[in-house]
Amino acid sequence: MIARKEFNPPTAPAGSRIRTVIGPVHPALKEPIKFLFEIEGETVVDVDFAPGHAHRGIEWMGMRRNCVQIIHTAERICGICGVSHSLSYCRAVEQAAGIEVPPRADYLRTIYGELERIHSHLLWAGVAALELGFDTLFYKAWEVRENVMDLLEYLSGNRVNYGTLQVGGMRRDIEPAQHERIFESMDYYTGLFDDLLEMFLDDSVMKTRCRDTGVLSRGDAMRLCTVGPTIRASGIPTDVRQDHPYCAYGDLDFKAVTPEALGGEVHGDVYDRIIVRLLEVKAATQIIRECIDKMPDGPINAFKKLFLLLNHVKKAEGEGVGRHEAPRGEVFHYVKLAKNKEEAEAWKVKASTYSNLMSWQTMLKGQQIADIPIVVASVDPCISCTDRVALIGDGKTSILTNEQLRRLSRRKTEALRSGGAP
Amino acid sequence: MTISKALNKSLWVYHLNSGSCNGCEIEIVAAITPRYDPERFGIKLVGTPRHADVLLVTGPVTRKMKEKVLRVYEQTPDPKLVMSIGACCISGGPFYESYTLEGPLDDVLPVDVYVPGCPPRPEAITFGVVTALRKLEELQRRK
Amino acid sequence: MNPDSIDRLLSPAEIVEHFGRLLGDGLVASSVYERFEGRKTSGSVQIWLTIDRRRLKEAVRTLIGIHFPHLTVISGCDVGDDIELNYHFYIYYGRARGEYGVFLKTLLPKSDPAIDTITDMIPGALTSEREKQEFFGVTITGIPDSRRMFLPDDFPEGVHPWRKDETGIQEHMVKKLYEVGKEPVEKRREAAAAAPQQPQQPQQPNEAS
Secondary structure (H helix, E strand, C coil), X not given: CCCCCCCCCCCCCXXXXXXXXXXXXXCCCCCCCEEEEEEECCEEEEXXXXXXXXXXXXXXXXXXXXXXXXXXXXXXXXCCXXXXXXXXXXXXXXXXXXXXXXXXXXXXXXXXXXXXXXXXXXXXXXXXXHHHCCHHHHHHHHHHHHHHHHXXXXXXCCCCCCCXXXXXXXXXXXXXXXXXXXXXHHHHHXXXXXXXXXXXXXXXXXXXXXXXXXXXXXXXXXXXXXXXXXXXXXXXXXXXHHHCXXXXXXXXXXXXXXXXXXXXXXXXXXHHHHHHHHHHHHHHHHHHHHHHHHCCCCCCXXXXXXXXXXXXXXXXXXXXXXXXXXXXXXXXXXXXXXXXXXXXXXEEEECHHHHHHHHHHHHHCCCEHHHHHHHHHHCCCCCCCCCEEEEEECCEEEEEEXXXXXXXXXXXXXXXXXXXXX | CCCCHHHCCCEEEEEEECCCCCHHHHXXXXXXXXXXXXXXHCEEECCCHHHCCEEEEECCCEHHHHHHHHHHHHHCCCCCEEEXXXXXXXXXXXXXXXXXXXXXXXXXXXXXXXXXXXCCCHHHHHHHHHHHHHHHHHHHHHC | CCCCCCCCCCCHHHHHHHHHHHHHXXXXXXXXXXXXXXXXXXXXXXXXXXXXXXXXXXHXXXXXXXXXXXXXXXXXXXXXXXEEEEEEEEECCCCCCCCEEEEEEEEEECCCCEEECCCCCCHHHHHHXXXXXXXXXXXXXXXXXXXXXXXXXXXXXXXXXXXXXXXXXXXXXXXXXXXXXXXXXXXXXXXXXXXXXXXXXXXXXXXXX
């Protein structure tokens, strides 16, 4: 155990660097990641990472399962974005097999996608507050999130892993009798929105901790192929829903959300990412309302019976691509079907954090150790569960636990509050 | 239900992800929020296994994580209980066959309580921890 | 300013023609696909191009000249004697309803599965290239970091999970998690077959159902 020190970053003797390991139980979408930091004093000098701890061989499993079984597997690639993966997979198979989806199913898919976005962004907001030391805000954000979880359970039967998507459409409809409950939920969030913005953005300590922390410049964001709120916070207004529309987004007037919407210039830091995500919650409530108002009538699935779908896909041949703007960024599925074979010939899954992995290296260089949790969490890699930090230097090994790392982060907040040096 | 003095009316819980999809993770973290409020039972989520009484493990154990899971188990002091949360831990769940998974959790660690579901609801997880408390008390009494 | 860059917006047909002009016979095949959804107000465009593998880097440079692309991922499939790789690029992002997907497909023979890296032009491609090396056994020449990415360190060399031939995953490497703790399937089947057969009650068809 390292001795407790006062919060004064020690000036490191010249040329002394410590290698620190964080992980492997960690916040990436698919896998817990092991980070290797090179630290000089309190500043991070270099970053390396080794993913693969949650590699379950899912794409290989896809080569042994038929298209309906793969949907259930795809939903469980990530628990928080279950709709994203199953939606992208369904669209990929529909392109490969030439299946036309009825318009009503497209609108229903959009509604589920946006509901998932609300719940995911509120989850992230709570986790970001926890990393900074605002426990009350964490509990508040998750309590507020329970409303949309109840709504999802009311519509689909489960809080997580809804199981409502099918190749060719949907399995379950949203009846007009259920619309009232949906509007009640949307009114609740619209009324709460200004309070949320104030709690997260107007706090002076939040501003000091998050402004100009973990900056990702515009050029870097493009070259490293980042996606989602991370790239939008760096000033590039790109969003799959706006640029390459699918489902009902082609009919709606949707604009990508960038930090300029709240006025002010774009810094590409953690604060901008908070702005983008909170504004997207508001946009999501508007999209859901619009979808319900404009929902077309008709069937919800191109195939009435399951065996018809399976026969059609078995005889189909071709390749297809499905893309969706998940809460974390772009999710991409590629499917190749072969004739007279029920199983997929090839299936490639790309989750959003896969694209954002490389941006961590650029964002973490030059940051202090106490800022590592919030910068890592700002890319929204599912759940922040940093495991343990091992300091290995000069032959002495000491273990810093998650608690101590978080304590470091909180001490910095308190020091800022009491007017001390950051 | 009497709560043994050794545990001092509280049960500290450490959650370990051995390669899961995070569905069970978010239900565990949702279980400590004000809506379900397990702190009235004294259940608290801690940041290190060395403070923990109960290990909540999720996920089918991947090959890379197997050694870490064993290490965390050894670092948790006795008396301790292991709970496997979710279908993946119990029998593999949707990942029932793979080249890189080391099996359901009871192939790796001795498990005391199983909480089925994909993912199990927060109420089910709280009920599981309370069952673990009863079992731990029973173990203490038998000593 | 890149002298090859083009300032005006191209249509999908013009893009195909531009590639054809610059690559000549390096462009083996092409097709444009458009998909309309919802109330069919606007669609999304995909341009599929099959490129000879020796000209892939040139093709990516041509694409950068049109608009700096976003590389989503490199996907692939084992097709018998070759490994097919698809590079999924997207250009004109940031333009409402105007993004094109440009997918470059190449075939690598299994006798010599080598291809040039594109990380010098697009650093974000590193993750995808490392993944292809370990999962397909492709050699990416010039890659700055060729360590394993997702597979465990003690995974046997020479085994490539996404291949369908003898270097792929063999049945003995697969663990069936639902079988752990139970008797092997063959034994259970033998036990069921050896159990004395119960005489079958004749089922009377129910008139009402």
